[in-house]
Amino acid sequence: MWNQDITAAPLHPQSANMIATWAGLGGFGNGRMQIDFGMNVVHAPLDAPRRTIVGYPYDEYYFPDCDAIGATMPVPANAAIEHSDGLSCDNESDDCHLLVVQGTTLFEAYHVTASGASGLEAQCLARWNLTANYPEQGRGDHCTSADAAGFPIAPLLLNADEVHAALSVPQGTVGHAIRFILPNPRMASDASLGGVNGRLYVRPATHAGSPSGPSGSVPYGVRLRLRSDFPMAGYSPAAQVILRTLQRYGMVLADGGNIAISAESDRYTTHTWAELGIGSRVFDQTPGARVVVPADFQVINTGPRIAETYDCERTVVADDVIFANGFQ
Incomplete structure (x- = not known):
């Protein structure tokens, strides 16, 4: 799913109207396309110590x-x-x-901070099988994950090693779709569909x-494609x-927020963003380059809108198989 080439994918019939409406609401958070480098993806050895999810004291657990x-996840010392630089977070x-990736399993937790020597406060722990082929309803319709849209985070993050590798390939790319976020007031709702609060x-x-x-x-889950005629003059090779x-x-x-594109930090990668000349302002303030704006995108047709009920129906699968939403 994420590595599907959508160059020739059909557009949604309302693509132009959705883009225009979104642009009229202010477009990207902060009014411009920026990159957030805050996500860390750590790889855990098979013997890494495990911590237990103890719940979330500020709201209900998902x-x-x-x-x-009571579920556990591997949490290596690094x-x-x-x-953050460790396991303490507000x-x-x-x-x-x-x-955290361990073997062929991805563990993603949300609203996390350490609790004692062996616990984790969290509002959600979602596990993903990195080798499975998954149904369109992923882990289950109306089911969230560590991201509001219900799919995994790590597979959609840019990282410096991917970009570095792509530089050695003619017309290189990172090979997968990218996670992006918008302020919730700029995403579509529709009371006529009958979902909770539209x-x-x-x-x-x-x-x-x-x-x-x-x-x-544009709605949660929308897949946008940059127009093929976007002028790249002025942008660095990495950009x-x-x-x-x-x-x-x-x-x-994937979620609500202000900094549009999500990237992995270079804490655990071989190459660094500084080495590549990439910073959070690479798109909105690159000298000599044309700024990326909502009108530069098109909406891919991925199916009808689904009213959100919040009645999670977890996907029923064979024992010991943890479904995900299309890592591969």
């Missing part, structure tokens, strides 16, 4: 959407929560994602957060890799 309280106020999503999403914009805007990726694989609306 269940049955997420693994039950693990670091999003925008999980009442910040997203505080913790992303909330809705489209595939590949299985869940919506709190969209509150007009029905004509052009990202732009080509947006043309070939697009970006998928």
Whole structure:
């Protein structure tokens, strides 16, 4: 799914209208396309110590959407929560994602901080099988994950090693769709569909957060493709890799927030963003380059809008198989 080439994918019949509505609401958060480098993806050895999910003291735990309280996840000594140097995070106020890969399993937790020597406060723990082929409803319709749209975070993050590798390939890309976010008031809602507070999503999403914009805007889960005629003159070679990726694989609306594109930090990668000349302002303030704006995108047709009920129906699968929403 994420590595599907959408260069020739059909557009949604309302693509132009949705883009225009979104642009009229202010477009990207902060009014411009920026990159957030705060996500950390740590790889854990098979013998890494495990911590137990003890719940979330500030609100209800997301269940049955997420693994039950008492579930465990590997947390190596060098693990670091999003925008953090370790396992301490203000999980009442910040997203505080913790992303860990162990073998063929991806563990993603939300609103996380350490609790004692062996626990984790969290509002959700979602596990993903990295080798499975998954149904369109992912882990279950109306089921969230560590991201509001219900799919995994790590597979959609840019990282410096991917961009570096793409530089050695003619017309190189990172090979997969990119995670992006928007303020909830700029995402589509529609009370006529009958969902809770008019909330809705489209595939590949299985869940919506709190969209509150007009029905004509872009919805949770929308997949956008950068126009093929976007002028790349003035952008660095590394930035052009990202732009080509947006043309070939697009970006998928995963959550609410202000900094549009999500990237992995270079804490655990071989190459660094500084080495590549990439910074958060690479798109909005690159000298001599044309700024990326909503009108540069098109909406891919991924199916009808689904009214959000929040009645999570977890996918029934064989024992010991943990479904995901299209890592491969």
